[in-house]
Amino acid sequence: MGDGSRVVIVGAGFGGLSAAVALSRAPVSVTVIDRQNHHLFQPLLYQVATAALSPADIAWPIRRILRRQENARVLMGGVTGVDTVRREVVLRNRRIGYEFLVLATGATHAYFGHDEWAVHAPGLKNIVDATEMRRRILQAFEYAEMEEDGHARQRLLTFVIVGGGPTGVEMAGAVAELAHRALARDFREIDPRHARVILVEAGARLLAPFPADLSAYAQRALRKLGVEVRVGTPVTHCDAGGVNLSGERLDAGTVIWAAGVAASPVADWLGVPPDRAGRIRVGPRLEIEGLAQEFVIGDAALSLDADGKPLPGVAAVAKQQGRYVAQVIRARIGDRAPPGEFRYRDAGQLATIGRRAAVVDFGRIRFRGWLAWWFWGIAHIYFLINVRSRLSVALQWLWSYVTFDRGARLITRPDDWPGD
Amino acid sequence: MGDGSRVVIVGAGFGGLSAAVALSRAPVSVTVIDRQNHHLFQPLLYQVATAALSPADIAWPIRRILRRQENARVLMGGVTGVDTVRREVVLRNRRIGYEFLVLATGATHAYFGHDEWAVHAPGLKNIVDATEMRRRILQAFEYAEMEEDGHARQRLLTFVIVGGGPTGVEMAGAVAELAHRALARDFREIDPRHARVILVEAGARLLAPFPADLSAYAQRALRKLGVEVRVGTPVTHCDAGGVNLSGERLDAGTVIWAAGVAASPVADWLGVPPDRAGRIRVGPRLEIEGLAQEFVIGDAALSLDADGKPLPGVAAVAKQQGRYVAQVIRARIGDRAPPGEFRYRDAGQLATIGRRAAVVDFGRIRFRGWLAWWFWGIAHIYFLINVRSRLSVALQWLWSYVTFDRGARLITRPDDWPGD
Numbered sequence: 114m115g116d117g118s119r120v121v122i123v124g125a126g127f128g129g130l131s132a133a134v135a136l137s138r139a140p141v142s143v144t145v146i147d148r149q150n151h152h153l154f155q156p157l158l159y160q161v162a163t164a165a166l167s168p169a170d171i172a173w174p175i176r177r178i179l180r181r182q183e184n185a186r187v188l189m190g191g192v193t194g195v196d197t198v199r200r201e202v203v204l205r206n207r208r209i210g211y212e213f214l215v216l217a218t219g220a221t222h223a224y225f226g227h228d229e230w231a232v233h234a235p236g237l238k239n240i241v242d243a244t245e246m247r248r249r250i251l252q253a254f255e256y257a258e259m260e261e262d263g264h265a266r267q268r269l270l271t272f273v274i275v276g277g278g279p280t281g282v283e284m285a286g287a288v289a290e291l292a293h294r295a296l297a298r299d300f301r302e303i304d305p306r307h308a309r310v311i312l313v314e315a316g317a318r319l320l321a322p323f324p325a326d327l328s329a330y331a332q333r334a335l336r337k338l339g340v341e342v343r344v345g346t347p348v349t350h351c352d353a354g355g356v357n358l359s360g361e362r363l364d365a366g367t368v369i370w371a372a373g374v375a376a377s378p379v380a381d382w383l384g385v386p387p388d389r390a391g392r393i394r395v396g397p398r399l400e401i402e403g404l405a406q407e408f409v410i411g412d413a414a415l416s417l418d419a420d421g422k423p424l425p426g427v428a429a430v431a432k433q434q435g436r437y438v439a440q441v442i443r444a445r446i447g448d449r450a451p452p453g454e455f456r457y458r459d460a461g462q463l464a465t466i467g468r469r470a471a472v473v474d475f476g477r478i479r480f481r482g483w484l485a486w487w488f489w490g491i492a493h494i495y496f497l498i499n500v501r502s503r504l505s506v507a508l509q510w511l512w513s514y515v516t517f518d519r520g521a522r523l524i525t526r527p528d529d530w531p532g533d
Numbered sequence: 534m535g536d537g538s539r540v541v542i543v544g545a546g547f548g549g550l551s552a553a554v555a556l557s558r559a560p561v562s563v564t565v566i567d568r569q570n571h572h573l574f575q576p577l578l579y580q581v582a583t584a585a586l587s588p589a590d591i592a593w594p595i596r597r598i599l600r601r602q603e604n605a606r607v608l609m610g611g612v613t614g615v616d617t618v619r620r621e622v623v624l625r626n627r628r629i630g631y632e633f634l635v636l637a638t639g640a641t642h643a644y645f646g647h648d649e650w651a652v653h654a655p656g657l658k659n660i661v662d663a664t665e666m667r668r669r670i671l672q673a674f675e676y677a678e679m680e681e682d683g684h685a686r687q688r689l690l691t692f693v694i695v696g697g698g699p700t701g702v703e704m705a706g707a708v709a710e711l712a713h714r715a716l717a718r719d720f721r722e723i724d725p726r727h728a729r730v731i732l733v734e735a736g737a738r739l740l741a742p743f744p745a746d747l748s749a750y751a752q753r754a755l756r757k758l759g760v761e762v763r764v765g766t767p768v769t770h771c772d773a774g775g776v777n778l779s780g781e782r783l784d785a786g787t788v789i790w791a792a793g794v795a796a797s798p799v800a801d802w803l804g805v806p807p808d809r810a811g812r813i814r815v816g817p818r819l820e821i822e823g824l825a826q827e828f829v830i831g832d833a834a835l836s837l838d839a840d841g842k843p844l845p846g847v848a849a850v851a852k853q854q855g856r857y858v859a860q861v862i863r864a865r866i867g868d869r870a871p872p873g874e875f876r877y878r879d880a881g882q883l884a885t886i887g888r889r890a891a892v893v894d895f896g897r898i899r900f901r902g903w904l905a906w907w908f909w910g911i912a913h914i915y916f917l918i919n920v921r922s923r924l925s926v927a928l929q930w931l932w933s934y935v936t937f938d939r940g941a942r943l944i945t946r947p948d949d950w951p952g953d
Contacts, residue, residue: 150671190679207679259609516921523570525588
């Protein structure tokens with residue numbers, strides 16, 4: 114542990130980790146607190162959920178990443194509150210004092226006031242979510258193979274993905290490829306190629322943050338993969354048997370939630386009113402009104418760009434904010450000149466749809482199709498955190514590309530699973 | 534599905550799967566039933582438990598393995614009984630008729646009449662056991678880092694492995710290497726090199742099935758890795774705080790059970806008295822006394838060699854028995870000449886201890902040390918079921934060998950884990 118000002122960072126996602134690393138040469142002591150022991154490369158989490166990658170390919174122990182950073186320590190624990198008067202972070206049975214606090218707790222799923230849907234339509238935020246979703250998807254095929262009633266069988270082979278943003282598009286494409294290619298010849302009673310994969314989006318088009326021509330391309334590419342796409346179609350009800358759309362019932366064995374996003378309980382901790390999506394409004398220096406030593410970054414923050422538009426909840430924003438807040442802290446302790454206001458440098462956006470289909474948008478430069486798909490794959494391998502993961506992911510992808518197979522088709526669950 | 538005699542195989546471990554594959558050209562229809570969707574390469578399961586490999590490296594969907602075998606189908610389901618009068622296997626909500634039944638359900642842990650120890654000292658038989666054990670081991674270090682009381686911290690850093698057979702020796706070596714090498718520099722408050730790893734064996738020496746000189750070597754090699762070895766020391770009590778040995782209390786945060794083995798509920802299903810270890814005594818053709826169409830193979834069977842000694846519960850026995858029982862079935866339907874009595878061809882035995890330390894025993898040929906270790910590694914990669922897994926395991930091992938790191942140091946658990 115270094116000496117100097119105590120900086121506490123809650124959350125070791127893209128934002129928290131980049132803040133910690135950017136403080137490595139500052140005369141401070143950094144404490145990183147996370148509920149998990151690992152940093153997760155969330156952009157590839159859907160590939161764990163669809164049996165293409167293993168959890169260890171996209172997650173690394175936080176303390177391993179910060180091993181050589183001598184002014185940093187890592188604590189695995191759940192934060193239950195923040196005492197901004199005494200400047201302490203409250204854990205279950207311990208308090209950690211700070212001079213500067215960086216809250217980078219990310220986001221969770223939002224069900225728009227229907228939290229009771231969560232059990233029927235789980236979302237995808239962490240490794241347990243992903244292996245549980247993998248279990249549900251693979252088990253639906255197993256149950257269908259055992260089912261003798263035709264209607265029940267078709268219900269089991271119907272997969273609904275709610276939300277047409279990047280995650281929903283990626284999930285829909287991956288589930289379709291899993292059913293129609295990887296599993297195609299493995300069953301005797303059912304034909305997985307007859308599985309229905311339905312992507313439902315309330316808004317007018319898929320991939321709303323992208324230009325309209327790329328949205329239209331994504332929709333065509335998904336249809337080619339056998340995905341039924343419904344845009345302008347809000348979900349009005351979820352239950353154990355399926356979903357209701359406006360004016361239609363879809364019986365489905367598996368419903369996947371890729372729609373709303375809501376920030377973690379930071380607003381509660383600080384006693385500050387959140388916005389509609391549960392985020393904390395921050396100022397141009399990522400500070401919180403009325404608080405001097407606390408900052409919020411990443412998906413937990415509502416941060417506006419120069420035009421007053423909210424910044425998107427993507428890794429690039431969180432990373433830049435993490436580095437920025439490190440600069441602010443260094444300035445406050447007299448270690449550096451103060452930076453100007455935070456400005457997001459748009460790093461572009463990518464989304465993949467399926468085999469040889471993706472979209473890339475760098476503002477003036479945009480492209481799609483196989484070139485975009487290769488670009489997406491290489492960029493994601495590059496962004497993985499170490500050489501082992503890069504080799505492993507490259508190997509798994511190459512294998513899937515050549516064989517159409519998925520390497521991690523495991524249903525893992527406790528022995529006393531109900532319904533066994 | 535093929536036509537012909539219906540053969541049902543319960544369990545897709547080494548025995549059941551080899552029986553299924555050996556029937557691929559027989560005029561029968563084969564149904565393989567397993568509670569899991571995957572075949573597991575159990576000899577490397579301890580490497581998942583100690584964060585070296587991922588589950589998908591050593592487990593493959595059963596139906597993927599049998600994809601091309603047209604006379605075979607796979608059902609994922611839990612068997613609850615066998616009706617030998619009507620010749621039906623009973624599942625939760627279905628019955629499957631058979632002409633021939635092969636019971637290959639393997640073994641589970643035995644606590645010698647102390648089943649209440651199971652919760653404190655879990656064993657290692659499936660993927661969920663392994664990721665749960667990985668969680669316990671890694672979390673012990675995380676809790677120790679947070680712990681301020683010296684005695685409690687030392688307790689958290691004490692790991693007891695019960696049972697000095699191959700699994701116990703492998704686990705002890707792997708936990709010691711994890712603590713003393715992979716984690717060595719990742720903590721700030723604790724020094725994982727001070728973790729105690731204690732291997733407890735009730736019998737007079739480690740690796741009892743091996744020659745005495747190899748046992749002695751294993752004990753020396755473990756001590757060099759920093760493992761405390763206690764032989765001739767039965768465990769008399771287990772609780773949440775540790776274990777009692779004869780005359781000594783060991784406070785330990787993690788206790789791992791690698792001792793007894795008991796067969797699955799086959800005896801109950803058949804209404805046949807089991808032996809002391811829960812196995813069904815089978816005759817020289819793997820048949821059960823009083824039953825004509827049912828066979829038991831692998832760890833679930835008590836099968837005697839020519840000298841009247843029970844065959845060991847190892848993969849090679851199960852595989853040979855699986856192939857043998859397929860021959861018997863083919864003979865019974867007139868497809869082949871009947872084989873002689875079952876004879877186990879000893880395939881030798883291997884056990885690894887740690888980095889560059891292993892023992893190999895082929896009867897007349899035996900060796901140990903780095904050569905045995907390389908032999909062990911190459912043999913295990915060779916036995917993995919497909920090219921992807923071989924490449925992936927080779928990559929992970931090479932990485933660990935060069936960096937001393939472990940690639941799968943993940944604590945995965947539901948968000949609402951108690952104690953969070």
